[in-house]
Amino acid sequence: xxxxxxxxxxxxxxxxxxxxxxxxxxxxxxxxxxxxxxxxxxxxxxxxxxxxxxxxxxxxxxxxxxxxxxxxxxxxxxxxxxxxxxxxxxxxxxxxxxxxxxxxxxxxxxxxxxxx
Numbered sequence: 001x002x003x004x005x006x007x008x009x010x011x012x013x014x015x016x017x018x019x020x021x022x023x024x025x026x027x028x029x030x031x032x033x034x035x036x037x038x039x040x041x042x043x044x045x046x047x048x049x050x051x052x053x054x055x056x057x058x059x060x061x062x063x064x065x066x067x068x069x070x071x072x073x074x075x076x077x078x079x080x081x082x083x084x085x086x087x088x089x090x091x092x093x094x095x096x097x098x099x100x101x102x103x104x105x106x107x108x109x110x111x112x113x114x115x116x
Contacts (some may be wrong), residue, residue, distance in 0.1 A: 001032065001035065001036075003106075004062070004099075004106050005023075005028050005032065007109065008021075008022065008023040008031075008106070009022065009024075009025075009028050010022075013109075017109045018103055018104045018109065019106070019109070020101060020104040020105075021098070031095060034088070034091070034095070035095070038074060038092065040052075041053065041074060041077055042055045042060060042064065042070070042074070043055050043056075043057055043060055051077070051080075052077075053070075053074075062099065062106075062107060063107070065096055065099060065100075065107075066107065071093070071096065074092075075089055
C-alpha cells in the first residue's frame, strides 16, 4: 500500500515510470480507506458476521485485483450489505482501471514482487 501511495502522490514519478494523475492528501486517505475495506472483506471469514471471501492474510496482494471474479464477488458483497450500488462502487472500479492501465497503471509500472 505504501508503494502505491508513494507512486500516486509523488510530485514526479521515478525515472522510467509513468502515471495518469496525482492523488492529493485527501484523495490518498480516501483510497487507503476504500482499499482497506476491500482487503478486509476479502480476508474476512465467509462463516463470520462479515461473510467475507476468506483469503488467507498471507495471500492478500494487489495482484488479486486483476481477476474479474474477485471484483464480481466484491461488488455483489457490497450490494448485499447495502441493498444497492452507489458511486462508491464506481470509484473503486475507477481505482482498478487506474491500477491496471497498460502504460500508466501502478501494477504495470512495478516489478511483480513490489505489488505484493
